[in-house]
Each structure stands twice: as C-alpha cells, then as structure tokens.
Amino acid sequence: MRNLLFTLTGFLVGAGMIAAVAFAVPRQTTTTASPLRMGAGMGSNIAVAAASPATAMLTIQHVQKGCHVWSNGKTTAAMMRLHLKVGQKLSIRDLDVDAHQMLQFTGPARIRIGGPMMMNGGMTLAFSTKGVYRLGTKTVEMPGAMSVKTIGPDNNLRLVVTVA
Ligand SMILES: [Cu+2]
Known part of the structure; x- marks a missing residue:
C-alpha cells in the first residue's frame, strides 16, 4: 500500500510537472503577445501613421x-521638385x-543631414517646417571607390522641396 501510494504520488507529481510545463510554455507566449498589449501597440502605430503621411522616396541612379x-x-532628372506635407519625411x-x-x-529651417551616403546607403530627412528647401548633393571621393567611365x-543633383 505504501509503495502504491509512493508510485501514485510520483505519478501525480510527474503529471503535475508535465502540466506545469505545458501551461508554462503557452503562458509565456500569451504574455509577450497579450491581446491587450498588441491592441495597444497597434492602436498607437495606427495613430502615428494617420498623423504623418507616407515617406517620400528618391533614389540616386547611376547613368x-x-x-x-x-x-x-x-522619371529621372538631375533637378527634381517635390511637394511634401508638414512632418512628411523624404527617404x-x-x-x-x-x-x-x-x-x-536654403530653407526655412535647418534640416538634419548626416554624413555622406555610400553606394546602397541612404538617409531619411524630416521636414517639420513649411517653406521651400533647396537641397543638393556633392559627390565625395572615397578611397578605393570604383571609377566608372561616364560621358x-x-x-x-539639385532638389527643391516645397513643404506645405
Ligand atoms: Cu555618379
């Protein structure tokens, strides 16, 4: 009888542990992806997206x-004109x-510009003040950069951004 009880206890403890593990794993996932937290996060993302229009995109192409x-x-051109909304970003x-x-x-406000963009690199500029911004680029000599024959x-490259 004592043996049976031990076996039974052992079985129950074992089963309990399995159950605990089985519950612990999904509980962890529900904590990280709790519907409440997901809902709150998604809600704030939607609010941000609604407040600021989509980021405008330009690339510098080799010709x-x-x-x-x-x-x-x-279209492609050495001189581009862009119209952005206040708060809109340009990538x-x-x-x-x-x-x-x-x-x-020139421009109504100083925009934050980082260092040179390498090939395949980029940057995002933010325009938070209304007005006309005159921008451009200059090429920067990089050691070891490839030289390509051009005509x-x-x-x-010049860029006029009107923010309204
Ligand atoms: Cu070039």
Whole structure:
C-alpha cells in the first residue's frame, strides 16, 4: 500500500510537472503577445501613421551620361521638385557608384543631414517646417571607390522641396 501510494504520488507529481510545463510554455507566449498589449501597440502605430503621411522616396541612379540622376520611380532628372506635407519625411537612397553628401542651400529651417551616403546607403530627412528647401548633393571621393567611365561632366543633383 505504501509503495502504491509512493508510485501514485510520483505519478501525480510527474503529471503535475508535465502540466506545469505545458501551461508554462503557452503562458509565456500569451504574455509577450497579450491581446491587450498588441491592441495597444497597434492602436498607437495606427495613430502615428494617420498623423504623418507616407515617406517620400528618391533614389540616386547611376547613368552613363552625367554619371548620376535622381529617380522618383517614374522619371529621372538631375533637378527634381517635390511637394511634401508638414512632418512628411523624404527617404533618399544612393544607388550610384559615387558616395553623395546631401547639402542644404536654403530653407526655412535647418534640416538634419548626416554624413555622406555610400553606394546602397541612404538617409531619411524630416521636414517639420513649411517653406521651400533647396537641397543638393556633392559627390565625395572615397578611397578605393570604383571609377566608372561616364560621358560628359557629372551632373550636379539639385532638389527643391516645397513643404506645405
Ligand atoms: Cu555618379
């Protein structure tokens, strides 16, 4: 009888542990992805998305004549005009063989510009003040950068961003 009791206790403890493990695993997942927390997070994301319009995108493309041009996905040009809403961001990606440093010539507010964009690198600029911003890039010589034969002088990329 004592033996049976021990066996039974052992069985129950074992079963209890299995149950505990079985409950512990899904409980952990429910804690991290709790519907309440997910709901709150998603809610705030939606609020942010609604408050600020989608990020505008430009790439710097390599071309044979002039070495590089802006591209907005539809047209390419050395000089681009963009219209953004206040608070809208502009994402720029350098697909040229050159490194490009963004420049701000004029504008109602100083925008934060980082260091040069390497090939395949990029940056996102934020426009929080209304007005007309004149921007551009200059190419930056990088040690070990590849040299590609192009036709004619390199384009000076210029960008006029109207924020309204
Ligand atoms: Cu170039």
